Amino acid sequence: MVQSSYTYGDLDNFTSSSRKQKPKQITPAPRPTKARRRKKFRIFSKGEGLDLTFFLLVLTVLIIGLVMMFSASYPYAFHRYDDSYFFIKRQLIFALLGVAAMIGLSYFDYHHLHKFAAPALGVAWLLMILVLIMPSSGDGDEPKRWLELGVFRIQASEICKFALILFMANWGSIYYKKMRTIKFGVLPGVVVLAVTALLLYLEPHYSGIVICALIVAFMMFLSGVPLFYFGIAGGAVAGIVVIMAVTGKLTYAMSRLDGWGQALEYTTPEMWQTTWQTRNSLYAIGSGGIWGLGLGQSRQKYMFLPEPQNDFVFAIVCEELGIIGAFVILTLFGALVWRGIKICLRATDKFGTLLGVGLIAQIGLQVVLNILVITDFLPNTGISLPFFSYGGSSLVMLLAQMGIVMNISRSATLEKQ
């Protein structure tokens, strides 16, 4: 084991004592064999097997997501492209690609990933700069979020989210001892987030900033940054909110946030138009009742709820499947998060644990934020629902990340034995 850990420690300049410490922890593991050691050297590690529960949960959520996305999208697809299958065809292709990536990555030894931590972040930032520079395809006032690659386009921020998790996991696993210091614990996260936020701000993609900030915060929290600093950050945010509330600017800011919380009240015609999507999302959810209108029976998807295949797909789910269906899906998501974190906690190294928990937390975070948005609890800013919302790069990235989690579970199972 010493050799094994040393071996890959050798591959990395940043390798520190953490790698060398490993044997201590692994010592209780029963007789290390040559075969197992060899597997460690392989790029593809099959391990003992993947966590079937997690794998099935991912597939179940993915299939339900595809069905619901199809149901939500076909009237709009037919209207827009004269082809009811327009979105589902594309999404299916990406799902297949994603599943392939997931299975492939579940064989790829995640330990190698730490080498890509810094480069990945660099590439993600570069892509985001490219997005800003490249001419946009849509109207001038549409946000620049996509990299046009001819046949399809990728959302750079999806890659960035992963890169942030990877970078922060790597950083945390290396400097875990210094996490209590500002220099190593707080500053890197703040700097990385600041650069990312700036690039997202220029797109603009405010919800991306929120997600990235929360991801970085989660990672810092997991890495052991003292709660004290979160207290300061939280206090600062709360302070700003209080000051704004006192000076009366909060309601103004809220109204500026696309009529947040005012979807059902008619104030001005412009606002009525702006809150159109949120309002119709609420109508859809409210129409669902307990049992829903039945699969495929949504009425709101008939051009009342704009772009129902995207962020607001869950509103149609609520309308068609009711609160029962919504809770079943939420339970599946919850189980997926639970199981995901559970298997990541089996990882024997800090990098794997941080990476896996970070990736799963991102899914949980997006589910929560997305549903808070469609229920008009947060401003409508464009947060997609994992496995449900239409979007190729997002889906492939998600499934790929699940592949990494599976590899972590595989390796952990292996290491535990």
Added chain:
Amino acid sequence: MNDNALSSIRKRSYWLLALILIFGFGSIACRLFYLHIIQGQELSERAVDQQLSDTKVSAKRGSIFDRNGNTLASSASVWKVILAPAYFENDKQREYVSQELADILGMDYNEILELAKKNDSYYQTVKRRIESDERDKILALEDEISKKYDRLASVIVLEEDYKRYYPYNDFAASVIGFTGSDGQGLSGIEYQYDSYLTGVSGRIVTENDGWGTMMPFEYQQKEDAQDGNSLVLTIDETIQHFLEKYLKQGIIDYKVAEGSVAVCMDVKTGEVLGMAVENSYDLNNPYEIADESAQKELEKLSGTQKEERTNELLAKQWRNKAISDTYYPGSVFKIITASAALEEKAADLDSTYFCSGSLVPYEGVTAINCHNTLGHGSENFTEALCNSCNPAFMMIGKSLGEEKFWEYFQSFGFNSRTGIDLPGEATGLFFQHDGEPEGSMWPVDLAIGSFGQGVTVTPIEMVTAVSAVANGGYAVRPYLVKQILDADGNVVETTEPVIKRQIISEDTVEKMSAILEKNATEGTAKNGYVAGYRIAGKTGTSEKIGQSTHSEKDYIASYCGFAPADDPQIALLVYFDTPTGDAYYGSQVAAPVFASIMSEICPYLGIETQYTEEELEYVDTVAGTYLTMGLEEALNQVSEDGFEPYICGNGDTVLAQVPQAGSKIPRGGRVMLYTTNDSTKETVKVPDFTGHTVEEVNELAAENNINISFSGSVDLDTVYSYAQSVAVDEQVSPGTVVTVYFGNNKVDDKVM
């Protein structure tokens, strides 16, 4: 250290898991529960509200027919283009849609763009009443727009509507009235019967998607529109046409400044057979000023001044003078005074009066002149009316008394509306002095009221009152709508004539008819006579005291009468407001027009002719055809038909004849028989026939080889010709028939 670190990470991972699952998922579960269960009812209702579209289906407005079924007004489908600018997201879209609409509708681009910029509106009317070809283009555009921009699917809306068509344009305009932009009746019958004509609009409730097209769920509830009722008027298109034709001519001939009215009524039932108000206007363009001089006047104005003046002129144009204008009836009112006096036995046919040319009705009052200032001398009751003698009528009024006079004014219906089914009816006014109730008059009021000055009446009141004298003494309610039909043409309602009361007895009626017939034949009203028909009538000329605007003294010339006198069927009032030509007396202006109209209406209604022997000589006979006859045979035939043959050319067969077969010429008239073709080119010059007696006209016609058709009164001793149907100096074939109109406007007969 390592262990600590990893276990710290694991511990914190659990905390994060708890945060996400309990706090995050918990809060979204609560939120979803709230929206689904607590607020679900409200939200789903609002959702259904927007998913169901409630479309109004306009009902078709009913048609208006004349009594013979001619369509006077009808409706056809058109569409209204509505823009909902609230859907626009940016100026690019606004400009695009405005440009497309401007191209299709042929409108100004900027004008539509202005509408498109009203961001807060869902309902901006772009154009009303587009027809089906434009509608099809708009539908195609809607499709294109919704393909291009999702949010703009409902930016253009087409609403079905109906457009009102009036096939006769300015025909009977004041009666029919017109509709506003929303199809609501604004005047005339269209206004009065709006609730019948409108119908009940229906609705279609469908489940719609966000573009307003139908969702694939089969839900539709339809409530059909109930089309409006149609109306059959009492108006007879032919009679109305006669009225309008002669009024128009009269306005030109007598330079009438303030319009004219003619009302023809069935005396027994109160059915209005014709009600003409000239100058008229085009019902299809009611907002256009029809009067040319008014148009010229407007052109000189600008700004608010022009706007105000336009509104004034429009109000005047739309005003139905026949029911909304009051006027001094003048001598026509003597019919009423006379009837009342006979009924109350305040006078009888043997009563005699002496007219010295003026009369001081009461002490301390200045003398009131008769129109004949030389005086009529001694006259009986009948002569007093036939002379239209004012002093005699002041005496008759005095013997009737103020109280009775007021009573009859009321019972003839002058101070109340006749109840005709038209909006805006006015009522006549009787004396009313400051602080005193209507009807309290001073002696001088009675004096001038007796001959129709100082009391105001509306034309419809006047003709209704005269109808009462004609129909045996009954006050009837005049009406215009004979039947109400449902959308399929079945009769829903038939108007029954309303007889309100008896005003005067049969005996009085008989006496009055005889007097008025005598008056119309020999008296001051003889210009209204139509040979062959027993006309009874009375002229009137009144001064527009205090209302003269065109000269120092403006006049109203009117004639009211009925026919036939022995069994009255129709009453006719002809009324010219402010003739500004040389002639302005009722006998000069209104009477000939009355005669012309009657001469057409009576034969049309099939009223039997009853000629006097004297008249028979001048009664027109229809010329036969003599073409292709041998000369001998033709000559015999012409003589047999009662005409005088003249031969032109030296052939032996008749190749052409003047007048043509079927023309009407007086008995003994000339028939030219042409036996060679070139002989038809011969022409004669039409001489000036006006200003002559019947005898002189006959001589003149004989000299020029022209046939004369006599029109008007044929009281040979006193009438003079005043007009002819063919212009002086026109070249016509010999034997052509020229109608010459006779009357006695040469007599200095100032008929008040």
